[in-house]
Amino acid sequence: MKKxxxxxxxxxxxxxxxxxxxxxxxxxxDEDTVxxxxxxxxxxxxxxxxxxxxxxxxxxxxxxxxxxxxYILSIYNIINDTTQRIxxxxxxxxxxxxxxxxxxxxTTTAVSFTGAGPEDSSTAKSRELQDSSLMNQNTxxxxxRFTRLTLA
Amino acid sequence: MKxxxxxxxGAMALSGCASTGNGSSPxxxxxxxxxxxxxxxxxxxxxxxHIATGNVNExxxxxxxxxxxDAEKSLLDDQLWGMQAAAIYRMQGDYVQSNxxxxxxxxxxxxxxxxxxxxxxxxxxxxxxxxxxxLDYEQSVYDSIMVNTYKAINFTALGDHAxxxxxxxxxxxxxxxxxxxxxxxxxxxxxxxxxxAEEEKEKLESEGDKSSDDNVxxxxxxxxxxxxxxxxxxxxxxxxDGYINPFSTxxxxxxxxxxxxxSADLGKAVDSFKRVSGITNTAVxxxxxALAEQVQSGDVNLNSINKTWVIFEAGEMAKLDEFRIDLPVxxxxxxxxxxxxxxxxxxxxxDYFNGFMVNGVSSEVVADMDKIIKAEFKEEFPLILTRxxxxxxxxxxAQKQVNDSxxxxxxATGILQAATTEAxxxxxxxxxxSFQALMVxxxxxxxxxxxxxxxxxxxxxxxxxxxxxxxxVKAINRNIAPRIEVISL
Numbered sequence: 001m002k003k004x005x006x007x008x009x010x011x012x013x014x015x016x017x018x019x020x021x022x023x024x025x026x027x028x029x030d031e032d033t034v035x036x037x038x039x040x041x042x043x044x045x046x047x048x049x050x051x052x053x054x055x056x057x058x059x060x061x062x063x064x065x066x067x068x069x070x071y072i073l074s075i076y077n078i079i080n081d082t083t084q085r086i087x088x089x090x091x092x093x094x095x096x097x098x099x100x101x102x103x104x105x106x107t108t109t110a111v112s113f114t115g116a117g118p119e120d121s122s123t124a125k126s127r128e129l130q131d132s133s134l135m136n137q138n139t140x141x142x143x144x145r146f147t148r149l150t151l152a
Numbered sequence: 153m154k155x156x157x158x159x160x161x162g163a164m165a166l167s168g169c170a171s172t173g174n175g176s177s178p179x180x181x182x183x184x185x186x187x188x189x190x191x192x193x194x195x196x197x198x199x200x201x202h203i204a205t206g207n208v209n210e211x212x213x214x215x216x217x218x219x220x221x222d223a224e225k226s227l228l229d230d231q232l233w234g235m236q237a238a239a240i241y242r243m244q245g246d247y248v249q250s251n252x253x254x255x256x257x258x259x260x261x262x263x264x265x266x267x268x269x270x271x272x273x274x275x276x277x278x279x280x281x282x283x284x285x286x287l288d289y290e291q292s293v294y295d296s297i298m299v300n301t302y303k304a305i306n307f308t309a310l311g312d313h314a315x316x317x318x319x320x321x322x323x324x325x326x327x328x329x330x331x332x333x334x335x336x337x338x339x340x341x342x343x344x345x346x347x348x349a350e351e352e353k354e355k356l357e358s359e360g361d362k363s364s365d366d367n368v369x370x371x372x373x374x375x376x377x378x379x380x381x382x383x384x385x386x387x388x389x390x391x392x393d394g395y396i397n398p399f400s401t402x403x404x405x406x407x408x409x410x411x412x413x414x415s416a417d418l419g420k421a422v423d424s425f426k427r428v429s430g431i432t433n434t435a436v437x438x439x440x441x442a443l444a445e446q447v448q449s450g451d452v453n454l455n456s457i458n459k460t461w462v463i464f465e466a467g468e469m470a471k472l473d474e475f476r477i478d479l480p481v482x483x484x485x486x487x488x489x490x491x492x493x494x495x496x497x498x499x500x501x502x503d504y505f506n507g508f509m510v511n512g513v514s515s516e517v518v519a520d521m522d523k524i525i526k527a528e529f530k531e532e533f534p535l536i537l538t539r540x541x542x543x544x545x546x547x548x549x550a551q552k553q554v555n556d557s558x559x560x561x562x563x564a565t566g567i568l569q570a571a572t573t574e575a576x577x578x579x580x581x582x583x584x585x586s587f588q589a590l591m592v593x594x595x596x597x598x599x600x601x602x603x604x605x606x607x608x609x610x611x612x613x614x615x616x617x618x619x620x621x622x623x624x625v626k627a628i629n630r631n632i633a634p635r636i637e638v639i640s641l
Contacts, residue, residue: 082318
């Protein structure tokens with residue numbers, strides 16, 4: 001009987017321990033939690049690093065910065081060349097917001113030189129309204145209103 | 153017998169964790185497994201029948217039933233049937249649904265790859281008393297490569313190049329790991345098998361059956377002779393270099409060439425085409441390679457390329473079929489009612505099309521799936537054989553012991569043994585016999601005509617003559633009209 005008890009208890013215990021779930025929410029700021037592979041924190045860190053370097057770069061200070069001169073930056077899409085699905089548009093957005101908040105730059109979504117276009121497509125979409133009969137054309141964006149970009 | 157029952161209970165409890173379902177009772181996988189084990193074969197046969205007669209929708213319904221898809225929780229219970237369903241969704245142009253299934257399948261594949269020892273052992277115990285169909289379907293390497301390949305093509309067709317890129321990177325990573333994976337996996341399995349056989353022997357010895365020591369070895373050598381007599385000769389079967397699927401590599405190259413964002417992408421494309429032309433020795437791979445190299449060196453602008461690649465997925469891959477042999481089990485007593493074992497063997501499927509032709513250019517085989525499945529099966533077969541022999545001996549010893557004490561019960565046990573003897577013949581059968589490709593210059597015409605000996609009339613396809621096109625044709629048999637998709641890049 002004892003044998004029977006042991007023989008049936010062990011597998012059941014094993015079965016239960018095998019199925020135990022330990023899923024829980026972890027804060028993205030919790031540095032004690034390390035995950036295998038890339039995580040949200042790695043991406044944020046990469047975006048922050050890029051941002052800090054751009055803001056700190058002396059070459060990106062407009063010569064007439066003291067008179068309110070600002071460089072207008074066009075931001076390329078980040079190509080996700082990994083085996084993980086990462087929303088790189090979120091990273092671009094983070095960098096864009098950081099650049100604007102620094103007060104040193106303006107950014108544009110009017111032009112982008114990569115295939116998929118800027119992560120914010122509202123400028124492109126608003127251009128399409130130029131031909132829309134449903135819009136008051138006096139209030140739509142005109143093609144000749146964009147600032148010419150110089151490539152540094 | 154009590155031991156057998158106890159052992160089975162343990163196995164049932166353990167195998168519960170191996171279930172791919174979520175939130176179900178630990179016994180559900182075995183209870184469904186008991187039903188499943190005896191009907192698996194007929195369901196596969198039914199599926200093949202639906203495909204053979206051209207009832208794709210019925211085949212899809214069957215696959216969905218068997219996959220036990222839970223739309224609310226977004227869960228798939230059966231990987232194999234999920235793959236069959238996803239492939240049919242892809243055929244029907246429902247790329248979103250297809251990829252949703254493939255995503256779930258990839259999660260299951262990840263689970264199978266990282267399955268822990270306890271779960272695996274539990275599954276093995278369950279299967280040692282029954283048969284391999286009780287084990288969860290374990291994806292082959294070519295399965296996993298094809299899952300990512302199909303996903304990548306689906307994303308490309310949807311115009312989602314960012315996600316397609318991720319999938320191509322995944323499929324490429326799987327290809328890269330294939331050779332290592334095989335070497336490692338086979339060694340691991342051999343060790344585990346040897347250990348299991350050792351334990352079985354010890355168990356049998358402790359039961360006073362001293363002669364069982366030699367049973368596995370003797371039976372194995374006898375079985376090999378019988379296999380030779382059955383005409384099963386795998387000596388000619390060999391893998392593509394590195395166990396890769398050159399079709400996947402070819403499409404990987406095509407994607408990175410046609411959607412190149414930078415020179416690194418062109419480098420990837422050139423490497424892929426080099427590999428495929430080295431392995432397959434085909435003009436389509438060599439010509440596309442030359443083109444990619446010209447773009448890479450800057451001699452040709454990517455925008456000035458104006459070609460159409462036509463890809464064919466033809467026929468059905470070789471299928472596993474069961475054959476039974478009488479096993480010469482060297483037991484001291486002949487007091488047993490049934491000693492037999494069931495093994496899988498590969499059966500080639502007919503080639504209905506025998507090549508395709510567009511504008512005078514003939515298609516070439518860039519991947520022979522029969523070759524791929526055979527190479528992988530060849531690696532697996534010794535393990536399947538050893539497992540089946542060990543299993544047959546365990547079952548037969550149990551049968552003999554019961555028969556010794558009660559002839560009626562022994563007879564019943566014999567019937568049970570016969571009923572639980574079944575070969576695992578599960579394969580992703582909707583995969584084609586071969587992948588073929590050809591490249592033609594766009595001549596300004598917006599219609600492309602595809603001809604083949606297997607087609608009653610040439611297929612007419614609308615393409616965009618101003619762009620590069622990938623025309624993808626899946627032609628299974630003469631009863632199903634070929635499915636055509638055009639991706640203009």
